[in-house]
Amino acid sequence: MVEIFSKQDGPRREDAHVKRLIEQNRGVITQLADQLSNGRYSASKKPKQVPQAEGLIIHIGSGPKPAPEPEPRIRVTANGRVIAVDVGSGRQLQFFGEIRENRGVRIFRLATAANGFIAPLDGEVTEALADIDGVLLGTAYTDGDLALDIGTRLEIPPEIQGAYG
Template identity: 50%
Template sequence: MVEIISKRDGSRREDAAMRRLIEQNRATITRLADHISGGSYSAGKAAKPKPEAKGLIIHSVGSARSAIEASTRIRISLNGRVIMVDENSGRQLHHIGDLKRRDGNDVFVLATKANHYFSPVDEDIAAALADLDGGRLEADYGEEQLAADIGNRLGMN
């Protein structure tokens, strides 16, 4: 003999009967839960008052800054990143490129798609600095001279 069991739509008879029993005795169940929990069951179900803004101090950090014009300069960090920074706030404005070690020499690599950078510099910056890309730093042409050249070509000095 084979019994075919299939899932019916809706709840089972036992589940429906249990739900009816709970709903019919809701008041008694709530009274018992309050007695056992010391009243915290009903207190947890009660509507909580909405917070009021009276007496609160709200600081908006973004709007507190003054609109001072950026004083830009080229900086080469200790890890070889060549960046344009705002001297007033210390924030990085653009990542220009990197100094990388190739064949024992430090080489300036411009941040372009051709050099496999995810966030390349703007096209006008790339055009102004294209001939510096791949240039070696030597004893007579160091990081300070490179930063000054980049600043001059971008019209910062």
Template identity: 70%
Template sequence: MVEIFSKRDGPRREDVQVKRLIEQNRGVITKLADQLSNGRYSELRKPRPKPQAEGLIIHIGDSHKPEPHPEPRVRVTANGRVVAVDIESGRQLAHFGDIRDRKGTKVFILATSANGFIAPLEDDLVRLLADVDGVAIGSSYSNTELASDIGQRIDILPEM
């Protein structure tokens, strides 16, 4: 056996009866709600005037603080990228190149368009760092020494 319930137009008879009962006893319900909430129920239902602004005030960021100056450090990341980062925020400021594996030896590749980098270094930095391009990294010359050399050439301290 299948029963089909179809929706009628208008509210159900039970809903109409309950709404009428609530409206008839609105005063008693409000009095009980005020008694249980120490008057907070009626106070919350009162319309409150919205505060009006006296003038147009626009705040963009924190204009009272001066913009912090980045304090760069040269870092060799775990995946072989050689970058300059701000030590306060950790944000990358510059990408100098990558340490790549070439025929079994690790070699530093400078970030130039000739080496296939999409965002190459500026010409000034390329001239300063040209002699470290293609340097082999190993037991005689480590990642920290590479970071130190790059930092000395461009006057940035290496990260410790």
């Protein structure tokens, strides 16, 4: 034998009974809630009155603050990228090139189209750093020295803590 239950209109009999029971005992439930919460239950149900200030004119500033001027530093990253970063946010501002290793020799390659970079540097920066392109890095000339040279030529202080070597 198969019994078919179909959804009826309105609340179920059990739900209506429980709702009625709660409504009949609302006073006792509120009293118990106040007793357990030290009166905070009834206090939370009361509407809160916001004091109205009279005669005050409140003026909110004229929009968002302008972004602070970036403070660039030259950094040589652990994977050999030579970049300028903002000290405050840590965001990359400019990419100068990378240190490539070929047969145990580390060479700095400037980000130019001739060196195979997709986004080459602009003309002024390329001219300022042209003689550093292809420089060998080792014990005599370290990553920190490279960052210092680039920073000196572009008038950007290096971030020696980020350099390795």
